Amino acid sequence: MLNERQVYERLNDVFRDVFDDEDIEVDASTVSDDIEDWDSMMHITLIGAVEDEFGVRFKMGEVSTMKNVGEMVRIILDRA
Amino acid sequence: MKELQYPFDCAYILKKKRSIKKALLSDGSTRIKKKIAVLGGSTTGDIVSVLELFLLQYGIEPQFYESEYNAYWQDAMFGNEELDSFAPDIIILHTSNRNITETLSMSMTKEEVSEALERQYSHFEVMWEKLKEKFGCSIIQNNFEMPLYRLLGNADTYDYRGMTNFISRLNMKLYEYAQSHDSFYINDINYLSASYGLEKWSNPLYWYMYKYALCTDAIPYLSYSLSNIIKSLLGKNKKMLALDLDNTLWGGIVGDDGVENLQLGEETPVAQGYREFQQYVKKHKELGIMLSVCSKNDEENAVAGLKHPDGWLSPDDFVSIKANWEPKDRNIVSIANEINIMPDSIVFVDDNPAERAIVSAQVQGVAVPEIDSIENYIRTIDRSGFFEVTAFSEDDLKRNDMYIANAKRAQQQASFENYSDYLLSLEMQATIGDFEPMYIARITQLTNKSNQFNLTTKRYTQAQMQETFESDEYIRLSGRLSDKFGDNGVVSVVIGKKQGEELHIELWLMSCRVLKRDMEYAMLDRLVEESRSCGINKLVGYYYPTAKNKMVKNLYSDFGFEKISEDEDGNAVFELPIEGYEKKCSVIKY
Numbered sequence: 001m002l003n004e005r006q007v008y009e010r011l012n013d014v015f016r017d018v019f020d021d022e023d024i025e026v027d028a029s030t031v032s033d034d035i036e037d038w039d040s041m042m043h044i045t046l047i048g049a050v051e052d053e054f055g056v057r058f059k060m061g062e063v064s065t066m067k068n069v070g071e072m073v074r075i076i077l078d079r080a
Numbered sequence: 081m082k083e084l085q086y087p088f089d090c091a092y093i094l095k096k097k098r099s100i101k102k103a104l105l106s107d108g109s110t111r112i113k114k115k116i117a118v119l120g121g122s123t124t125g126d127i128v129s130v131l132e133l134f135l136l137q138y139g140i141e142p143q144f145y146e147s148e149y150n151a152y153w154q155d156a157m158f159g160n161e162e163l164d165s166f167a168p169d170i171i172i173l174h175t176s177n178r179n180i181t182e183t184l185s186m187s188m189t190k191e192e193v194s195e196a197l198e199r200q201y202s203h204f205e206v207m208w209e210k211l212k213e214k215f216g217c218s219i220i221q222n223n224f225e226m227p228l229y230r231l232l233g234n235a236d237t238y239d240y241r242g243m244t245n246f247i248s249r250l251n252m253k254l255y256e257y258a259q260s261h262d263s264f265y266i267n268d269i270n271y272l273s274a275s276y277g278l279e280k281w282s283n284p285l286y287w288y289m290y291k292y293a294l295c296t297d298a299i300p301y302l303s304y305s306l307s308n309i310i311k312s313l314l315g316k317n318k319k320m321l322a323l324d325l326d327n328t329l330w331g332g333i334v335g336d337d338g339v340e341n342l343q344l345g346e347e348t349p350v351a352q353g354y355r356e357f358q359q360y361v362k363k364h365k366e367l368g369i370m371l372s373v374c375s376k377n378d379e380e381n382a383v384a385g386l387k388h389p390d391g392w393l394s395p396d397d398f399v400s401i402k403a404n405w406e407p408k409d410r411n412i413v414s415i416a417n418e419i420n421i422m423p424d425s426i427v428f429v430d431d432n433p434a435e436r437a438i439v440s441a442q443v444q445g446v447a448v449p450e451i452d453s454i455e456n457y458i459r460t461i462d463r464s465g466f467f468e469v470t471a472f473s474e475d476d477l478k479r480n481d482m483y484i485a486n487a488k489r490a491q492q493q494a495s496f497e498n499y500s501d502y503l504l505s506l507e508m509q510a511t512i513g514d515f516e517p518m519y520i521a522r523i524t525q526l527t528n529k530s531n532q533f534n535l536t537t538k539r540y541t542q543a544q545m546q547e548t549f550e551s552d553e554y555i556r557l558s559g560r561l562s563d564k565f566g567d568n569g570v571v572s573v574v575i576g577k578k579q580g581e582e583l584h585i586e587l588w589l590m591s592c593r594v595l596k597r598d599m600e601y602a603m604l605d606r607l608v609e610e611s612r613s614c615g616i617n618k619l620v621g622y623y624y625p626t627a628k629n630k631m632v633k634n635l636y637s638d639f640g641f642e643k644i645s646e647d648e649d650g651n652a653v654f655e656l657p658i659e660g661y662e663k664k665c666s667v668i669k670y
Contacts, residue, residue, distance in 0.1 A: 014095070017095050017096055017099070018095055018098075019098070020096075020098035020099045020102070041125040041126065044125070044126065044290050044292075044296060045094055045095065045097070045126065045296075048091065048094055048095070048296050048297065049091065049094065049095040052091040052095070060285055060288060060289055063289060064289070
């Protein structure tokens with residue numbers, strides 16, 4: 001069973017890969033404004049990479065209403 | 081870079097595109113710069129960023145103009161300052177069935193649907209014409225993928241009111257335009273989406289959420305397809321398949337199992353696979369792709385295997401057969417030297433991963449597809465797009481035979497003591513003169529793929545070549561050469577720009593298949609003749625060194641030009657006064 005700590009660890013790696021920045025640390029409160037290059041195009045790449053990492057698919061409504069990384073983690077934990 | 085080689089991991093490319101780009105840009109290779117405008121009818125963001133990776137991999141450094149979201153038509157029809165001053169070399173029109181505006185209904189008559197089709201088509205045609213008039217550059221247009229749903233079920237494909245039928249007819253009109261217009265190319269997303277799986281490709285989530293006309297995971301396939309068209313336009317197609325034999329062209333080891341026990345023919349599933357693969361390989365000859373053998377075998381066994389009665393291939397199909405026990409990387413290089421092509425224009429096909437690893441590590445730029453099992457060979461090679469056809473000339477049909485005639489010439493040469501006696505014995509005939517319209521495709525193709533005997537390595541799209549052809553500022557020569565062994569077709573191109581009484585030679589190139597035949601002297605004789613009749617009294621030649629064109633470093637000096645200047649990179653300028661020039665070529669009649 002995947003626990004929350006593991007999800008954050010793997011998620012952190014995905015963020016680092018996508019933004020090509022080894023210094024990124026995400027937590028539950030991280031939002032797009034916290035990461036300089038997190039624009040709408042990068043958001044699409046990020047969602048795809050997260051889905052791929054955890055083998056989950058977000059539903060349309062979820063992607064548009066997700067407010068921070070914490071919500072993303074909750075959906076992953078529910079579904080993975 | 082392995083990550084960008086077919087079959088690729090789409091999710092990986094999308095995720096790591098930033099670091100892949102960094103790695104490509106820092107690998108120290110030199111690239112040609114091209115300006116590409118992407119005019120989209122849906123989101124194009126990642127299509128462009130992944131296209132950039134594939135182009136960098138092909139040795140092309142693109143600079144992009146990207147239209148605002150869904151502004152393709154406005155940009156094309158009315159222009160804007162940014163696009164106009166960008167002056168693209170290539171325009172990509174990324175549209176999809178999301179950009180089809182006509183709607184159909186069951187109450188429409190056949191005529192009404194045809195009118196709707198005409199309206200829909202002209203929406204696109206006026207745009208191509210406008211772009212051509214304004215930029216005169218190459219245009220790449222997506223065709224249309226099949227619709228997401230079929231209101232009429234199966235009848236949707238044949239009933240004139242069905243959208244499937246409508247899109248098929250629209251596509252046919254695109255193809256007719258492509259057939260009758262130069263510098264216009266179709267990016268076949270209809271095939272790509274079918275191959276990928278239409279249901280996944282057209283998953284509407286990506287349209288509703290991001291306004292992408294395809295699912296993001298399929299983007300690398302789309303971008304790869306575009307990059308293949310572009311690299312082909314820029315003369316970066318591969319030219320030869322170098323093939324291993326045992327377990328590549330037949331199942332089994334000919335030296336151990338004997339010809340009669342090879343898996344090749346109709347007897348078993350595996351045998352059928354190899355037979356179909358041989359047929360696939362053989363068809364490449366018609367495209368002007370050369371075939372050679374690179375195999376660890378005794379030559380007599382290799383030849384015996386190639387004479388297998390159930391195989392499509394025979395020893396005559398190959399321009400070179402290297403069946404020996406030398407390391408394969410050395411054999412690849414010696415095949416390249418023999419035929420006078422660069423090793424990086426070869427695709428090496430071998431079932432053995434160890435051989436593939438050696439060749440790809442030792443021979444820079446050679447393509448080494450990762451084939452695994454016979455039922456996948458064709459797909460892996462085919463989808464890699466090594467030989468993407470954007471121009472096809474008569475010469476392509478005959479190329480393999482021309483090289484085989486070359487081998488005969490080499491035999492004859494051995495029987496002459498004096499080289500000029502040998503040249504005379506060839507009974508060479510040249511036709512040298514201004515371009516002829518029917519040869520523009522061949523001239524462009526030759527110009528873009530000649531690397532070695534090429535003084536300036538200037539590249540032209542077909543549209544630019546056409547423009548040069550129509551301008552009176554230039555003296556243009558193309559040369560054909562034939563001899564008693566066969567016709568070599570168009571083998572040399574020279575373009576000089578008239579400036580007062582000087583002619584500045586912007587392009588001088590020759591196919592390496594006619595090296596050491598004195599054809600370059602015949603071209604010079606003719607150039608001087610033409611120049612005189614235009615009141616030119618001085619030729620100015622340029623040599624720009626590249627990694628590949630050392631063989632012509634001293635060409636102008638050998639011609640008797642005087643070197644005027646040379647910078648630290650070796651770029652040199654030469655001059656030759658025309659007065660007192662005497663004909664140099666005596667072995668070719670023209």
